[in-house]
Amino acid sequence: MSTDRDWDRRADELAAASVAESPTRWFVQLWGEAAEDRIDTPWARTAAYPPVVEHVAAAGPGEGRRAVVVGAGLGADAEHLATQGWAMTAFDVAPAAVELARDWHPGTVVDYRVADLLDLPPDLVGAFDLVVDVFTVQALPPRVRPEAVAGVRALLAPGGTLLAVQFVRERGEDPGVDPPWLLDEDEVRSLAAGDVVLHSLDRRGHPLNPAGPDVWVAVLRRGT
Ligand SMILES: C[S@@+](CC[C@H](N)C(=O)[O-])C[C@H]1O[C@@H](n2cnc3c(N)ncnc32)[C@H](O)[C@@H]1O
Numbered sequence: 001m002s003t004d005r006d007w008d009r010r011a012d013e014l015a016a017a018s019v020a021e022s023p024t025r026w027f028v029q030l031w032g033e034a035a036e037d038r039i040d041t042p043w044a045r046t047a048a049y050p051p052v053v054e055h056v057a058a059a060g061p062g063e064g065r066r067a068v069v070v071g072a073g074l075g076a077d078a079e080h081l082a083t084q085g086w087a088m089t090a091f092d093v094a095p096a097a098v099e100l101a102r103d104w105h106p107g108t109v110v111d112y113r114v115a116d117l118l119d120l121p122p123d124l125v126g127a128f129d130l131v132v133d134v135f136t137v138q139a140l141p142p143r144v145r146p147e148a149v150a151g152v153r154a155l156l157a158p159g160g161t162l163l164a165v166q167f168v169r170e171r172g173e174d175p176g177v178d179p180p181w182l183l184d185e186d187e188v189r190s191l192a193a194g195d196v197v198l199h200s201l202d203r204r205g206h207p208l209n210p211a212g213p214d215v216w217v218a219v220l221r222r223g224t
Contacts, residue, residue, distance in 0.1 A: 164216070
């Protein structure tokens with residue numbers, strides 16, 4: 001049941017009011033309202049997402065290699081990677097999300113920063129051995145999807161790996177007007193372009209909720 005503090009309902013309102021003009025303004029507003037304790041905390045996941053845990057375990061210790069989490073929210077995935085020896089950057093377009101992530105993880109070694117996937121700071125481009133995106137591409141409207149996907153790819157260093165986790169949309173199913181705008185198989189395959197090739201694509205049941213939608217787990221690599 002929705003309440004005044006229901007962040008999901010507020011997200012729908014804010015997105016409906018501004019996403020036609022700006023793909024990201026509603027995130028800045030939503031996280032700002034959460035930081036002011038006017039709504040419950042959005043995407044308040046305290047543990048790393050299971051496909052991230054699994055991928056990182058298989059990849060072995062980070063040993064100081066550089067990794068980045070895109071649209072990092074409260075930082076559960078970035079913090080987990082840091083414990084596995086990765087030198088972590090985690091960015092979000094919403095300044096309040098970055099502040100909350102720092103608050104949630106006092107003494108963190110993760111470099112949390114404000115940055116826009118659609119307009120990346122030059123020092124992030126081509127800088128990472130591992131790029132992790134959990135549900136950020138699908139949070140951006142289809143009209144900017146080519147830029148979002150290009151942004152994710154652009155973060156990869158030569159030889160780097162991209163792990164992308166997105167909810168499944170069936171081919172031909174209407175993506176709808178409200179976020180999130182789920183990816184069909186062709187869209188998730190379109191993460192590969194140029195020297196970034198698809199290494200594996202799995203469709204799995206929802207990792208946390210048996211009644212929830214399936215997820216794509218895509219692993220891509222940039223050539224050396
Ligand atoms: C659906 S939430 C997922 C958060 C987190 N990855 C998780 O799984 O809990 C999407 C996140 O991406 C951020 N975001 C949206 N557009 C972005 C952009 N263009 N650049 C960076 N972050 C963005 C939002 O502020 C939000 O925190």
